[in-house]
Amino acid sequence: MQHFIPNASEQTKSLPYFSYFLIAIFAVYAFFIALSVKNKKLSEKLKYSSLFYAVLFLILAVLNLIIAKFALLPVLYFPSFDKILGVIVKEHLFLLKCVGYSARLLAYGFFGGAILGFITGVSIGFSKTMSYWLSPVIHLVGPMPSTAWIPILLVIFPTVVSTSAVLIGIAVWFPVALMTASGIANISQTYFDAGKILGAGRFKSILFIGIPAAAPHIFLGVFNGTCMSFITLVVAELIGAKYGIGWYINWQKDMLAYANVYAGLIIIAVCFYLLVTGLFKLRDRVLTWQKGTVKW
Amino acid sequence: MVKIEHLSKTFIQNGIEVKVFGNINLEVKKGEFVSLIGASGCGKSTLLRLIAGLIQPDSGTMLANGEPITAPSPTRGFAFQEHALFPWLNIYSNIAFGLKMLGTFKNNKSLVNEWIERVGLKGFEKSFSHQLSGGMCQRAALARSFIVRPDLLLLDEPLGALDAFTRMNMQDEILRIQEQEKTTMIMVTHDVDEAVYMSDRVVVMSPRPGRIRKIINIELPRPRSRISGLFTERRNKLLDILHFGGEEKEEEYKI
Numbered sequence: 001m002q003h004f005i006p007n008a009s010e011q012t013k014s015l016p017y018f019s020y021f022l023i024a025i026f027a028v029y030a031f032f033i034a035l036s037v038k039n040k041k042l043s044e045k046l047k048y049s050s051l052f053y054a055v056l057f058l059i060l061a062v063l064n065l066i067i068a069k070f071a072l073l074p075v076l077y078f079p080s081f082d083k084i085l086g087v088i089v090k091e092h093l094f095l096l097k098c099v100g101y102s103a104r105l106l107a108y109g110f111f112g113g114a115i116l117g118f119i120t121g122v123s124i125g126f127s128k129t130m131s132y133w134l135s136p137v138i139h140l141v142g143p144m145p146s147t148a149w150i151p152i153l154l155v156i157f158p159t160v161v162s163t164s165a166v167l168i169g170i171a172v173w174f175p176v177a178l179m180t181a182s183g184i185a186n187i188s189q190t191y192f193d194a195g196k197i198l199g200a201g202r203f204k205s206i207l208f209i210g211i212p213a214a215a216p217h218i219f220l221g222v223f224n225g226t227c228m229s230f231i232t233l234v235v236a237e238l239i240g241a242k243y244g245i246g247w248y249i250n251w252q253k254d255m256l257a258y259a260n261v262y263a264g265l266i267i268i269a270v271c272f273y274l275l276v277t278g279l280f281k282l283r284d285r286v287l288t289w290q291k292g293t294v295k296w
Numbered sequence: 297m298v299k300i301e302h303l304s305k306t307f308i309q310n311g312i313e314v315k316v317f318g319n320i321n322l323e324v325k326k327g328e329f330v331s332l333i334g335a336s337g338c339g340k341s342t343l344l345r346l347i348a349g350l351i352q353p354d355s356g357t358m359l360a361n362g363e364p365i366t367a368p369s370p371t372r373g374f375a376f377q378e379h380a381l382f383p384w385l386n387i388y389s390n391i392a393f394g395l396k397m398l399g400t401f402k403n404n405k406s407l408v409n410e411w412i413e414r415v416g417l418k419g420f421e422k423s424f425s426h427q428l429s430g431g432m433c434q435r436a437a438l439a440r441s442f443i444v445r446p447d448l449l450l451l452d453e454p455l456g457a458l459d460a461f462t463r464m465n466m467q468d469e470i471l472r473i474q475e476q477e478k479t480t481m482i483m484v485t486h487d488v489d490e491a492v493y494m495s496d497r498v499v500v501m502s503p504r505p506g507r508i509r510k511i512i513n514i515e516l517p518r519p520r521s522r523i524s525g526l527f528t529e530r531r532n533k534l535l536d537i538l539h540f541g542g543e544e545k546e547e548e549y550k551i
Contacts, residue, residue, distance in 0.1 A: 193350055194380045196368040198394035198444065208397075212384040289384045289424045 017085035018064065022057075029053075079259035087263035095267060101243035102233060103271075105161065109168025109236075110229045114222060117173040121180020121221070125214070126206055131181075138181075142174035146228070147235050154239065164236035171232040175224035183217025184210050216290060219283045226279060230272055245271070297480045298324040298347060298448060303356035305342055316342045317506030320356070322499065326447075329474065329481045331491040331498045333538070339506030340484045344450045347482065348374050360448060370394060373446035373479075375454040379437040381425040387436050388412065388421035394444040411439040414473070431462035435469065442473060449474075451483035455490070463487075464522070467494055471518070488538065492531045493520055500537055510537060 036043035060081070066072045068080035088095065120138070123130035146167050157163040187210060195209045211218075237246035245268055252260035303320040306313050316339040324330050332340040345351050347358060349368040358365040360372060368374075381390045392408045395401040401408075412418055415435040425433050434454055441449055451470075455463045471494060474481055485491050491498045492514055500510040512534065516526055 190376055190378070190380045191382060193368075194374070194376060194382070195393075195397070196350065197348060197370070197372070197374040198440070199370040199397040204397055208393075209382065212382070215384065289386075289426075 017083075017089060018068075018081040021081070021085055025057075076256060077258050079262065083259040084262045084266070087260050088266070091260070091263070095245075095248070095263070098243050098245045098248045098264075099267060099271060101241070102237065102245045105164050105236065105241075105244065106168060106229060106233050108161075108165035109232070110172050110226070112165065113169035113172030113229070114176050114225060116169065117176025117221065117225065118180055118218065120173070120177035121218070122184065122206065122211070124177070124181040125184025126202075126210060135181075138174065138177055142178060146170035146174075146232055150239055160240045160242075164233075164239065164241065167236045168229050168232045171228040172225035175228060176218070176221040179217045179221025179224070180214060183214030183221075186217070187213045216287055219287065223276075223279065226276065234268075297326040297328070297361065298322070298482070299357075299359040300343075300347070301357045303343075303346065303358060304354050305339070305346060305351075306354055307342075315505045320506070320508060322508065324448075324480060324482060326480055327478050329471075329494055329496045330483070331495040332482065332484045332501060333486070333488065333491050333498055333534075334501030334506075334509070335503050335538075336486075337506075338501040338503035340501055341452055342506070343501075344374075344452050344482065344484050347448075348372055348450050350374075370398060370444040371447050373441035373444070373449040375434075375437055375441055375449065375451040377453045377456055379425070379430070379433040379454075381433055381437055381440070383425050386422050386424055387417055387428070390425070390436055391439045391443060393440060398444065407443060411443050415439045415469070429462075430458050431466060434458065434466060438470065438473065442477060442479070445477070446479060448480045448482070451481060451485075453484050453486065456486065463490075468519075470494070475518075488531055488534050489522065492516075492527060492534060493522060498534060500534070512537075 032042065032046060036046050064081055067078045068082065120134060124134050124138070125131075149167065149170060150163075153163045153166055157166060191209050191213060192205055195205050200208060233244075234246035234249075237244040238250055241247040245264055249261050249264040249268070252258075252264065300320055300322045304318045305316045307316060308314070320339075320343060322343075332343065334340055342351070346353055347360070347365065349365050349372065352366075365372075381387075382393065385393065388408060391411055392401055395404050395407070412421060415438060417432060417436055417439070420428060420432065425436070428436070437454070454470075455466050458466060467490060470481075473479075481494075483491075483494065495514055498512045498514060499508055500512065501507065502509045512530075514530055516530065521527060
């Protein structure tokens, strides 16, 4: 019901995209309201979030008035919602290509870094020798912002893609390795003793006790790594990428096409939101056993 | 079953050598229930961990079934003070853990259900340890120990964290399973009543350095009553030996 407010505020329109957007949102909302008649849980949920959406769309309406209707802010830097949405609609193929390119880079770097970080962390956690040699490396190299490596990586790696992927990899590797190692170091010795008594050898102890017991820490590392990977991705795309959402934003900024910049930002926000939400869902599944889980 | 001769163990604490005990001799017969009792610092838990093979002695010999003890083995079970169930596994998987480690789980799935039923945890298979009470967790931990059929079960104050009523129920439960399984038991406890109620023999240890001060036979018929005169008499004498009888005495007692 709250959507009558934003709907009322769209009397003046230059380009119709924002109206379309509002109508679409209204339709979706109406659909959910219709569903909630029979579904009590959904109805509770809608009631709970209705205030948030009401205020959100009120703010959008006010912004719309300020930006589009009365042009109180410099038009060059603050394009109307219609224009921004228009970019998304008109350039969706190109934007999709950019997102795909970024996703590929992120996937290479993130999974490479996370897997290497996990292996490093487990080695440090379980092997005194590995801990002796690797811990200093982690503590020395780890805190360095991975972007500081750019000049060197550009020389070592042949392509921009590999350089960017390695850059993201380094950024993810450190938090994952550190948290995995610290997670293993914090496991109560009793669990390993109990495992030994029940016949778990060294390898089985690592697999069935060490890794599951350290899983909460490992996930924390992965979350930190994810955030680092987003930052690094956007930076990495500035070093000469041909496509990519970070590159797109920077390129459009240079063209003073601010509607496109905002469109890019919206897309980044949505993509990263989806990725992080997916990760949360995965964590909740894997860590159902945790008492009083840390809420995010 | 277990034979310990001239066992000594020293720990290094903050660079200083601390002698836990110098010369421990103990023999435990098959099927026997032996309690280790004594003030903290007398090395009873250390002795238990040595027998388990979790730590190594400085000198002396330890034999289990005639074989020297060098490493932990599923034939020598261990019940920990704080149940030590794996919090990331549900009750079913915890109980099945030993079988999985031995690689015999696939052929013994019914055994897991059998033990879940024997310790009264049917319906809680999918629960995690933090969702259950301390007593239920300790029952699950016992099932986890017993399922691999150890000859010997070492109990390190397994009931210490439970309330008095749960504790007494658990004592009966342990005795019931022991009677069925004929497992040899060595239990560390701080509770005199518990020692008298459960044991065939009580080993009284004294600290700094740890040594066996006295071994007392409890020749009461089973099942025992906690309120009978004979029970109280033995309990009082044991308390006396431990210097909790009111006045300090260093005399020999015959129970």
